[in-house]
Amino acid sequence: MAATKPGKLPGRHRRPAERQATYGEVIAIKEFRALWLGQGLSLLGDQLAQVALAVLVFNRTQSALATAAVYALTYLPPILGGPLLAGLADRYPRRQVMLVCDVLRALMVAIMAIPGTPFPVLCVLVFLVVLLSAPFSAARAALLPEILEGDRYVAGSALQNMTNQAVQMLGFAAGGAVIAGLGPYRALALDCATFLASALIIVAGVSRRSATVSADGGKPSMWTMTAAGARLVFGDRRLRTLVLFAWLCGFYVLPEGIAVPYAAELDDGGLPVPVITGLLMAAMPTGTVLGAFLFSRFVNPSTRLKTMGWMAMLTCAPLVVCAMRPPLEVVLVLWVLSGVGGAYQLAANAAFVQCVPPERRGQAFGLVQSGLLASQGVGILIGGALAQILGPEPVVALAGVAGLSAAAILAIAWTESRTEIIAKVHTS
Template identity: 45%
Template sequence: MSGSGARPAARPATYGQVFAVREFRPLFGSYLLSTIGDELARVALTVLVYQRTDSALLAALTFAISYLPWLLGGPVLSALADRLPRHRVLIGSDVARAVLVAAMAVPGAPLPLLLLLLLLVSLFAPPFEAARSALMADVLEGDRYAVAISLTGTVLQVAQLIGFGLGGVLLVQFSASAALLLNAATFAVSAVWMTLGLARRPAPVQDAGEETGRSLAQDTASGLRLVIGTPRLRAIVGLLWVSALFVNAPEGIATPWTLELQDALGATGLLLAANPAGTAVGGVLVGRFCPPALRDRLLTPLVVLSLGGILLAALVPLVLDRGTTAFVVVLVLLFAAGLGGACSIPLNVAFVQAVPSAFRGRAFGVAVAGLYGVQGLGAVLAGVGADLVRPSTVVALSGAIGLAAVVVPLLSLRRSAPGPAGGDPAHVACGPPAGGPSQA
């Protein structure tokens, strides 16, 4: 198990050391392929639905369907990553998605069938992501795991941009069916790559000697009880959720905020891109170049930067007149806030260190389902607020309230820190078979 009980390295691991681990390469490659394929497929389906129905609502719902399984059944579906051998969950999920997406590419398929197939494809995302994340923590020892987390976070931002751009090119040059076929091909290649590159391991619950014959609902409940009942895990997940609630809220009002800053609706994309760009750069700086001990010390400053940057960006209209200069300053401050998003790296490492491998999948589902939920809630609340007051006021409140709200989970995380001997409260509270969340 990665991280648990390992002595922290004095220096950060290198990318070469991470890629030297044979099993990491297919895990990383499949993540890159599936992300690119998913984003280009979202673009293709959204455009296809809009062309057929001329309905912006249906197009938006099509885009949102892929996130629905995480909210409705993420913790339950993620438990499969603990009940079954993880390599089988990964390979089986990709094979199923390749077949389903290929079926979606059939020209003239009825719209209700397309939406049903999209929902079925999306149901395989929670078990796949839970198995991939848990297995990555198993195969990477020590600081290699933290560096891998920063690397995959950066690649996620790049892959999304490639997927969106490639989807647009395919739609112009070919058709939505071509984009969907390419997405199906990414799943097929990923499945073959993992079949050849991953070791065969037993199901984690069997390997840990956990009780057999339990239902999926019982396994899901055990992961939820662990997260809620273990102080350190509760503090980690609480900090993730609270910060995500307020950091992501401004995205929901990006368009009216842009118009408040300057008369250029097309600049909304720049406003949305500034924070993720900072997160990508911060992930590289903190994950690759900061020693492990320094990362831990930077956690609180990074959390404060992520919310404080948003607060300062919202106050720019009080200092500068509306126009290009004010907009550029806001972009710089949002980029700085994105740098603070690198706080997820030490949090993810703490997450994995706190739990045995056998419970990572189901607890991962709990954490990610909550993240999707609070991000959506934050965007909705920001939208409601922007109908009542100026968008910049809503953003300022997000930053200020967020800074106050993270104090409690930060203090709880400090109080629950492992002792000098390396023991972790999760192991004491739940016994050797128990486990907890994976990285979110």
């Protein structure tokens, strides 16, 4: 009948808007390419610097606590910098904010690369370098939607996330070998160079834009917004459970913070300690990439939500085996398996988005992110303190036992909430 033709034509016109963007067309955009390459360079330098700092501090102090404390400083500053400094990305041109942050971080890392820099100064500089990542990340995240529109933004975000994980694995795995050859001070100098290279790429590839001016003087204070977000998140049983699932990472990220003393215990005269450290620190990110790919590619949304509790328990269960002091090969397998289990965070994040009203997501996600970083930093500090007394292997095993117990409790609580969320997934 004639009615079939009009029905086909609109569909034919809609297809271009619904077509998925490819990675190739996103990479072809000059400004995105600059942001992507600059971020990758900075992140690679940061991973190298983390290993270098851990080795440097442990060599100076022979203290698991001091090593964990410096590593924890890479998690704690964004808790402060997030709410206080991220607003700079709206008050000043975002390209300018990124450039200033890159240059300041390069200068501070250059000071850290000077042999003999006092330990307290080193700690302050680490704190400030990571603190500046908050306005840089906020400016980059706010600029990305202006560069990529529609599904290109989704493709670009996915590409950046995959790159971040790959760079993290490469930085940790290769970092140990690089530091073994160059030494920690030259590795820090290399990190300084990556910040400068990022700044040059941004200058060459990102166009100037004016600042986003906000003349509204009646905005609520930071404390008011935080209190409102806390009431929203912790007043809802579903959200409360999902937030605790996210914060569970404080248990299974702990081994990374004591990787250097753990590597020293595993050292049998074969591989150098920095190389073992790099392999250990790369193990969990490797598992996370593998788990995220498998979990997102081969598991449907409903099944992800149903198995989330089991996956959360998988993040901590392999760590318990470390109490038996297995060799390096077994430890690497255990830590990779733990990282695979961490893919449950994909389901938790998706469920969280389903449950939070769109107009409140900024407050809710800000609170969760701050708590996420705090749980990681506090977990690493506690782990370092205990490793001083008990040794690294028992502490990793204790973290596994505690995390497994918490995950089991959350899995039971989750069964009461997941049915409603799964129904939302089917209707959306």
